[in-house]
Amino acid sequence: MLATKEAVTGASIKKAIESRDGPMLSSFYADDALVRVIDRNNPPSKPREIHGRAAITTFWDDICSRAMSHRVDLTIAQGDNLAFSQDCAYPDGTKVFCAAMLELKDGKIARQTVVQAWDE
Amino acid sequence: MAVPRPIATRYARSGDVRIAYQVVGQGPFDLVFVPGFISNLDLHWEDEGYSRLLSRLSTFSRLILFDKRGTGLSDRVDTNALPSLETRMDDVRAVMDAAGSSRAAILGASEGAPMAILFAATYPERTRSLVLYAGYAHFHKWVMDPARLQGFIDAAETCWGTGATLQNFAPGRLDDIRFATWWARFERLSASPTAAAALARMNAEIDVRGVLGSIRAPTLLIHRRNDVRVAPDASRYLARKIPDARLAEISGRDHPIWTGDVNRVADLIEEFLTGTHAPPDTERVLAALLVTRVSDTARLGDRMWSERSLRFQETLRLLVGRHGGRIVDQYGDVVVSRFDGPARAIRCAAALRDAAQGIGIASAQGVHVGEIEARGPPSGLTVRVAIKIAEHAGRGSILASRLVSEIATGSGLHFVDAGHLPLDDLDGPLALVEATSEQHLEPACRSRTPASVEPSALTARENEVVALIADGKSNAAIAIELSLSEHTVKRHVANILTKLDLPSRAAAAAFAVRQTGPDGP
Numbered sequence: 001m002l003a004t005k006e007a008v009t010g011a012s013i014k015k016a017i018e019s020r021d022g023p024m025l026s027s028f029y030a031d032d033a034l035v036r037v038i039d040r041n042n043p044p045s046k047p048r049e050i051h052g053r054a055a056i057t058t059f060w061d062d063i064c065s066r067a068m069s070h071r072v073d074l075t076i077a078q079g080d081n082l083a084f085s086q087d088c089a090y091p092d093g094t095k096v097f098c099a100a101m102l103e104l105k106d107g108k109i110a111r112q113t114v115v116q117a118w119d120e
Numbered sequence: 121m122a123v124p125r126p127i128a129t130r131y132a133r134s135g136d137v138r139i140a141y142q143v144v145g146q147g148p149f150d151l152v153f154v155p156g157f158i159s160n161l162d163l164h165w166e167d168e169g170y171s172r173l174l175s176r177l178s179t180f181s182r183l184i185l186f187d188k189r190g191t192g193l194s195d196r197v198d199t200n201a202l203p204s205l206e207t208r209m210d211d212v213r214a215v216m217d218a219a220g221s222s223r224a225a226i227l228g229a230s231e232g233a234p235m236a237i238l239f240a241a242t243y244p245e246r247t248r249s250l251v252l253y254a255g256y257a258h259f260h261k262w263v264m265d266p267a268r269l270q271g272f273i274d275a276a277e278t279c280w281g282t283g284a285t286l287q288n289f290a291p292g293r294l295d296d297i298r299f300a301t302w303w304a305r306f307e308r309l310s311a312s313p314t315a316a317a318a319l320a321r322m323n324a325e326i327d328v329r330g331v332l333g334s335i336r337a338p339t340l341l342i343h344r345r346n347d348v349r350v351a352p353d354a355s356r357y358l359a360r361k362i363p364d365a366r367l368a369e370i371s372g373r374d375h376p377i378w379t380g381d382v383n384r385v386a387d388l389i390e391e392f393l394t395g396t397h398a399p400p401d402t403e404r405v406l407a408a409l410l411v412t413r414v415s416d417t418a419r420l421g422d423r424m425w426s427e428r429s430l431r432f433q434e435t436l437r438l439l440v441g442r443h444g445g446r447i448v449d450q451y452g453d454v455v456v457s458r459f460d461g462p463a464r465a466i467r468c469a470a471a472l473r474d475a476a477q478g479i480g481i482a483s484a485q486g487v488h489v490g491e492i493e494a495r496g497p498p499s500g501l502t503v504r505v506a507i508k509i510a511e512h513a514g515r516g517s518i519l520a521s522r523l524v525s526e527i528a529t530g531s532g533l534h535f536v537d538a539g540h541l542p543l544d545d546l547d548g549p550l551a552l553v554e555a556t557s558e559q560h561l562e563p564a565c566r567s568r569t570p571a572s573v574e575p576s577a578l579t580a581r582e583n584e585v586v587a588l589i590a591d592g593k594s595n596a597a598i599a600i601e602l603s604l605s606e607h608t609v610k611r612h613v614a615n616i617l618t619k620l621d622l623p624s625r626a627a628a629a630a631f632a633v634r635q636t637g638p639d640g641p
Binding site: 091119 | 126127128130143144145146147148149150175178179180217218219220221222223395
């Protein structure tokens, strides 16, 4: 396992995402964290929810297994809240754009909401 | 018809062959769908069931779809040098590489299953999990022996493109004109007759029994108990041979994964791959469906039929509206109307039956209640069940599922038990009732004394039946004499008794004798 001591900051998240480091990303979450994903297939009234660090670890393992590029463009931090936007591309040229809002608690991500759109 | 979604089609290169693929959704993990015998990426979205399946799968995954070499939008194969299953399996890898998928759940349906099995055995590190629907490991053992295969290929050579193969795959949809038409296009746009024969010959070589024990991915097997194409024993064998595989046997007879109860299949796949159930679909509403079928086309001449049919259609529109319903679908001589409650549907059916009689044609109607899509023309299980009930109904009768009578309690409608209807889509036979509610539906002042009933109230066929009852013949004997099923004769007898307001066969016989006199009817 990679180090899990890294603090959750805009810079550390950018580094982990852009290097597709699933174990590092998973280590940023609290045990009872909640990730919600909202997109055209999972509308706001019934978003896809991933509960707990074990499920979130699988989530990041799956996403990081993809041969795609990620670029975190913009990170905004305010107290215990963090937001960033992300540009991603698959090898066949299709693109994904995500905006993520994070709530931190005791230095870990307690709640994250991702809104995403993609080429289809 | 479902509106096709504008999905971009891309091409992966597998050796010298171009494989067409589409990517739908952006769920956290990748799911590769390996289709069966033939496919066409563009056409799938035009079928309600197929579109529903793909949409469901793409809500929780990044769904990667492709046409195997030799079918759909992918390159054709050299029919003189058919590729091995290994080569075709490698197309899955080529598509995954192109789509940037290092690891995916693999869903193999029918002929797609052995390809998925071979992929999972060859690339365990790239197989997140495995779902096999109506799969098999050996073609000749579980799908067709060489003689039947040759018959299938011969038939394909002569009538490919007409939809004639539908009976081999989904006999439950043969009467669904819209689906049968789509299926014929599906044949034409997926393969030429030569390509279809080549694909069938390629599939006949499938035997992956030797690799089953080496599969390490978590595996779910789904098979319909009465699958007409691939025997369920095929999946039971897979369940024994693939380590820790789980088998879900579900009800149903139609083979393609996008026919039958698609939601049940999607639920099983979603639960297996994500560990959770789908959130309840709030886009569905409870509705009562009335399916009205008119017959007598053969008895009346074309012209007379056309005139009467037109009159009936006009009356139908009026009566459905008057009972608070609306016509939601129509094909051939079948009309589907939707109502908010079953009592309204039954009352409308009774009015339609009387109107049809007045016009001089016969109706047969079915009523069922269940969930349907809130928008668009109704489709799916509830509609199919309603249509089956109407097909089962005899001339002039109104059959309904027992659920209808239970919901209509307190409405003043009356029902009698009418046996059971076996349906492939359901776990058990469907209990039926027949609506017998004239006394509540007709004007209260109408006289119902038997003396006022004329033989002309009966249809020509009912007059024939009543005359044979008077001869002391049983239902079975009448069925043989009139070339009808015994069930239809029973229906006629019930209608005759209802119309004449008589308590028994004996009374009907006496009535016939009274009416006919020495010269016969």
